[in-house]
Amino acid sequence: MSSKPEPRNRPASLYVHIGMAMALSAVLILGALSAPIALAGPDSDLDGVDDSIDNCTLVPNGPFELSYQVDTDGDGYGNPCDMDYNGDLITTNLDFSSFVSVFGFEVFGADLQFDHDGDGAVTLNDFYLYMQYYSGAAGPAPGPSAP
Ligand SMILES: [Ca+2]
Numbered sequence: 001m002s003s004k005p006e007p008r009n010r011p012a013s014l015y016v017h018i019g020m021a022m023a024l025s026a027v028l029i030l031g032a033l034s035a036p037i038a039l040a041g042p043d044s045d046l047d048g049v050d051d052s053i054d055n056c057t058l059v060p061n062g063p064f065e066l067s068y069q070v071d072t073d074g075d076g077y078g079n080p081c082d083m084d085y086n087g088d089l090i091t092t093n094l095d096f097s098s099f100v101s102v103f104g105f106e107v108f109g110a111d112l113q114f115d116h117d118g119d120g121a122v123t124l125n126d127f128y129l130y131m132q133y134y135s136g137a138a139g140p141a142p143g144p145s146a147p
């Protein structure tokens with residue numbers, strides 16, 4: 001009678017190990033999904049999104065920003081750097097008229113294109129951002145791809 005008795009807690013400890021392995025897997029998967037996009041190219045605005053896939057390469061709108069890569073009108077330029085609302089590739093009084101029509105309001109749907117800072121409303125800060133892109137009738141057009 002020298003054999004040892006089987007440990008009684010083996011099944012419970014097995015479940016603990018399986019549980020720990022599943023928890024570790026979940027942490028690793030979530031970490032990979034939430035990590036900034038790391039590519040080999042430059043990140044000019046240092047927002048954590050590589051220039052090659054950044055829709056505002058000179059305006060921070062990456063994963064560290066509130067407005068995170070939102071491009072409401074789907075033209076390839078993110079809302080923080082796209083003040084060309086009518087798509088004529090120049091930021092003019094025509095765009096400003098559209099901006100004024102929603103100024104001071106919370107915006108939804110297509111009107112989110114006027115919310116350049118991504119806070120859900122069109123306010124003075126959005127106006128300030130708009131004016132950084134405004135070009136007069138005779139000046140060079142910054143257009144939606146300008147910094
Ligand atoms: Ca970037």
Ligand SMILES: [Ca+2]
Binds near residue numbers: 073076078079
């Ligand atoms: Ca856009």
Ligand SMILES: [Ca+2]
Binds near residue numbers: 085
């Ligand atoms: Ca325009």
Ligand SMILES: [Ca+2]
Binds near residue numbers: 114120121126
């Ligand atoms: Ca806003």
